[in-house]
Amino acid sequence: MELLLQGLGNVLQPSILILIVCGVLAGIIIGSLPGLTATMGVALFLPITFGMEAVSGILLLIGIYFGSIYGGSITAILLNTPGTPASAATSLDGYPLTKAGKAGKALGIAAIASTTGGLISVISLILIAPQLAQVALVFSAPEMFGLAIFGLSIISSIAGKSVIKGLIVGMVGLLIATVGMDPMTSYPRFTFDQLSLLNGVSFIPVMIGLFAVSEALITMEDEIGKKNRLDKIVANYVLPKWRELRILWGTIIRSGFIGTFIGIVPGAGADIAAFVSYNEAKRFAKKDEKDSFGKGNPKGVAAAEAANSGLTGGAMVPLLTLGIPGDAVTAVLLGALVVQGIQPGPQLFVTSGALVYTLFAGMIIANLVMLAFGLRGIRLFTKVLKVPKSFLAPIIIVFSTIGAYAISNNYFDVFVMLVAGVIGYFMKKFDFPASPIVLALILGPMAESEMRRALIMSDGSYSIFFTRPISLTLIILAVLSLFLPIILGHLKNRKAA
DSSP states (O other): OHHHHHHHHHHTSHHHHHHHHHHHHHHHHHHHSTTOOHHHHHHHHGGGGGGSOHHHHHHHHHHHHHHHHHHHHHHHHHHSOOSSGGGTTHHHHHHHHHHTTOHHHHHHHHHHHHHHHHHHHHHHHHHHHHHHHHHHHHOOHHHHHHHHHHHHHGGGTSSTTOHHHHHHHHHHHHHHHTOEEOTTTOOEESOTTOGGGTTOOOHHHHHIIIIIIHHHHHHHHHHHTTOOTTTTOOOOOOOOOHHHHHHHHHHHHHHHHHHHHHHHSTTOOHHHHHHHHHHHHHHHSOHHHHTTTTSSOHHHHHHHHHHHHHHHHHHHHHHHHHSOOSSHHHHHHHHHHHHTTOOOSTTHHHHSHHHHHHHHHHHHHHHHHHHHHHHHTHHHHGGGGGSOHHHHHHHHHHHHHHHHHHHHTOHHHHHHHHHHHHHHHHHHHTTOOSHHHHHHHHHHHHHHHHHHHHHHHTTTOTTHHHHSHHHHHHHHHHHHHHHHHHHHHHHHHHHHO
16 A cells, blocks of 8 residues: 555556546547547657656556557547547447437446446456456467357347347358458468458458448438437537436446456457456346446446446556466556566566556556546537537548558558448448347457367367366356247247237
């Protein structure tokens, strides 16, 4: 406790505090732009930190990390355009709330849930980092395969009105995920001699196309047909009331812990945490409330945002205690720490205890700064809804194009984004959900590579997945998660009949 108070005193120095504020603000801006992920934001600012003191430089990058994870929710809620993959789940209920004239309320819930989830993860990091890291060490290929399958099973919950359509779209996503180099043998698959396909189809351009470009195309169509489908949207500043937040606290706290645990597992990202928590929020909801998910249920926004921010502190656990990055962003942070002469690992808490607790205090401050920006910025954020749709749609397409190109400076990604946008346009017309294809593209490669590694470990025996407790538990949960909505829907139809 003494070290934490000492670290808090260090962080409250004006120079460091200003860097945290600037980092969070820059992160929010980066996160809200489609295609500019948290990883890109941290990597972009990394060279700037080389001339700084260790604490100052690392806290600037942490501020960008936290801010960008939250920033993706702004455009996801207002424009159905997730700024980052982590906010794809937020748009499922966030955008319907905006269409219902509750944009300010949705943004307020997102800010409060993100901050709470982030604080839960940081407090967990402070209290039980070494113990939590031991859990992560248990995860090997079979457990990672079980986690991926559990994530894929959520497709049935986010499928919308038709589970069959959701499963079809999910299968298409899994097929697309097989394009590129074989993860074990590096043999080209389904590339049709196109060099651009050797690395597979990046899910970020696909996500931008399915959510952002398709929405822009529909908006343009409605403007031409003078349907004005968004006329009823009102830019408001109505924050969620205490009685509404009281209903959400259970969901927020549970999702914060889910995000923290998933963050501890190396390789699992904020997008996985958000979708898993969204599914759990729906599972824990009352019977008469389940059908409102995907139509503007505040719990959907709260669950997704608490989880993806909860992952941030969780991902720092293996980084600081074992020297293993929890996700892509912490891989960049690992490089930043090493450049500053700090070697993460079990000895870090012994040799550099004061510095570690200063980072912990900085993470707490970064989350509080994020809350301040999130709540005070709602009035500014919602002004985007006043922009005429005839101007807004082309602007979305331009930013989407820039974001897709910026991923790897490759025009092929722009082509993928545009094709995905056209496909997403027709999917919206025929009520096919877009989220399952993105989830499949994220988890498909992980499921395939981890399954094959597990089979190599067991000399080709599939029993390895059922003899290890954690992997067996995850597979059982996956089966229940996949078929339970189908069974409940069938029983509901029988009861209605």
